[in-house]
Amino acid sequence: MTRAISLHDVSKTYGRGVRAVERFSLDIAPGEFLVLLGPSGCGKSTVLRMIAGLEDITSGELLLDGEPANDLAPGDRKMAMVFQNFALYPSMTSRENIGFPLRFEMPGQDTGPRVAETARTLGIEDILDRYPAQLSGGERQRVAMGRAISRHPSVFLMDEPLSNLDAKLRSHLRAEIARLTRGMGVTTVYVTHDQAEAMSLGDRVAIMRNGVLQQVSAPREAYHLPQNVFVAAFIGTPRINLMEATVVAPLDGGMWIDLGRQRLVLPRPLSRDHQMLRIQQGRPVIVGLRSEAVRIDRPSSARPGEVVLSGVVEHVEYQGHESLVHLDTGARPAVVPELESARPGGARQRSRAASRQGGTAGLGRLVQKAAARVSGQGRTAVLDRPAPRQETERPAAGSGDLVVRTGPDLRLRAGQHVPLLVDLAHLYVFDHTGRRICPAPEQAPHLEY
Numbered sequence: 453m454t455r456a457i458s459l460h461d462v463s464k465t466y467g468r469g470v471r472a473v474e475r476f477s478l479d480i481a482p483g484e485f486l487v488l489l490g491p492s493g494c495g496k497s498t499v500l501r502m503i504a505g506l507e508d509i510t511s512g513e514l515l516l517d518g519e520p521a522n523d524l525a526p527g528d529r530k531m532a533m534v535f536q537n538f539a540l541y542p543s544m545t546s547r548e549n550i551g552f553p554l555r556f557e558m559p560g561q562d563t564g565p566r567v568a569e570t571a572r573t574l575g576i577e578d579i580l581d582r583y584p585a586q587l588s589g590g591e592r593q594r595v596a597m598g599r600a601i602s603r604h605p606s607v608f609l610m611d612e613p614l615s616n617l618d619a620k621l622r623s624h625l626r627a628e629i630a631r632l633t634r635g636m637g638v639t640t641v642y643v644t645h646d647q648a649e650a651m652s653l654g655d656r657v658a659i660m661r662n663g664v665l666q667q668v669s670a671p672r673e674a675y676h677l678p679q680n681v682f683v684a685a686f687i688g689t690p691r692i693n694l695m696e697a698t699v700v701a702p703l704d705g706g707m708w709i710d711l712g713r714q715r716l717v718l719p720r721p722l723s724r725d726h727q728m729l730r731i732q733q734g735r736p737v738i739v740g741l742r743s744e745a746v747r748i749d750r751p752s753s754a755r756p757g758e759v760v761l762s763g764v765v766e767h768v769e770y771q772g773h774e775s776l777v778h779l780d781t782g783a784r785p786a787v788v789p790e791l792e793s794a795r796p797g798g799a800r801q802r803s804r805a806a807s808r809q810g811g812t813a814g815l816g817r818l819v820q821k822a823a824a825r826v827s828g829q830g831r832t833a834v835l836d837r838p839a840p841r842q843e844t845e846r847p848a849a850g851s852g853d854l855v856v857r858t859g860p861d862l863r864l865r866a867g868q869h870v871p872l873l874v875d876l877a878h879l880y881v882f883d884h885t886g887r888r889i890c891p892a893p894e895q896a897p898h899l900e901y
């Protein structure tokens with residue numbers, strides 16, 4: 453059996469007013485593998501624990517297979533939880549640990565065959581008579597998973613189950629979890645702060661920040677069409693390059709994006725996405741370029757849709773199969789403050805702060821309008837208003853503002869000037885509220901999976 457989970461406008465406030473989750477809404481389909489992803493403290497575990505019934509829901513509704521479940525006792529939810537710290541009974545063997553919950557589910561029956569079947573599935577038959585202290589971390593986590601699986605639950609809830617394991621074992625068990633849960637067709641909600649884990653496991657990924665859901669989508673879509681700059685920055689390695697910029701759109705119909713020392717000239721005729729940028733004329737925006745959007749090559753090698761920039765090599769990270777080249781292009785890296793509030797209150801405070809800081813009256817009003825929109829939706833984050841650019845404010849030497857992937861054989865040295873080709877098909881632009889405006893949300897291309 454597998455089941456549907458729905459959360460409607462669910463909020464959680466812990467005692468003394470700690471608002472951990474805010475108006476969280478999500479429908480999880482039967483058999484789906486849903487990953488809750490976000491930085492530490494953003495409320496992922498709280499959502500999981502509310503689904504499990506281990507935390508009360510302050511407001512909003514939880515439905516299991518369409519039935520209200522806010523007040524259902526945890527034991528009646530038919531869910532199994534796997535935690536980060538394995539949580540095995542130290543005085544029981546693996547066999548006893550796996551069989552323990554079955555004693556209550558199958559009173560008076562022989563649990564042996566169910567334990568044996570579980571052990572076979574996980575390939576742990578040879579450690580059934582050992583105690584937790586005699587097991588490696590990976591073996592312990594397999595036993596903990598065995599205990600969850602043996603009950604044939606309708607839902608798996610996993611809270612960072614692999615974070616105490618080393619990288620190699622983590623990737624091995626990750627594949628095992630994917631195989632097991634898909635094979636069993638059981639709805640799974642999996643919490644992690646590791647974006648690579650989320651991307652490789654989830655049918656869909658729900659990205660949270662400060663208790664607020666930012667985006668729910670298939671991993672591919674979260675990577676290619678991030679709804680806001682936070683999602684863009686959180687997903688993908690190396691991190692997306694984010695630069696402060698200004699759209700310049702003179703009346704002659706041309707347009708470019710001013711990056712400080714250089715500009716990205718948008719080719720004419722302007723694409724629809726680029727035409728939409730015209731309304732940002734003169735306003736601060738954030739340009740996002742993933743490392744694969746830029747290559748080091750001569751201007752004469754430019755393909756259609758590629759425009760020319762240049763950079764100075766700061767530092768090269770050799771990775772064996774490729775190199776990551778850190779470059780200074782003279783742009784100002786845009787900061788997505790980790791502690792930036794995505795909540796309506798935070799947005800209001802920030803807009804007041806922006807108005808207080810002065811700047812142009814127009815910008816103050818814009819920030820306020822955006823804050824009002826954000827209050828309505830609670831979805832995107834307002835960025836700090838960029839400080840006026842000053843010639844003296846350059847990134848510290850060695851920091852680089854652009855990271856580009858190259859083949860491992862390209863020999864570069866620090867201080868070398870290199871030509872860059874930017875593929876505008878991979879250009880992201882976010883407005884000052886952090887929302888993606890290019891590619892424009894309403895005409896984003898449908899992705900083939």
Ligand SMILES: Nc1ncnc2c1ncn2[C@@H]1O[C@H](COP(=O)(O)OP(=O)(O)OP(=O)(O)O)[C@@H](O)[C@H]1O
Nearest residue numbers: 466467470472491492493494495496497498499645
């Ligand atoms: N029992 C509690 N009492 C008060 N505040 C709590 C309690 N549990 C969690 N919080 C707070 O609620 C917020 C969300 O916590 P939660 O554990 O859900 O985040 P998380 O995203 O799972 O973090 P992590 O990845 O570090 O486990 C945090 O600010 C945390 O300090």
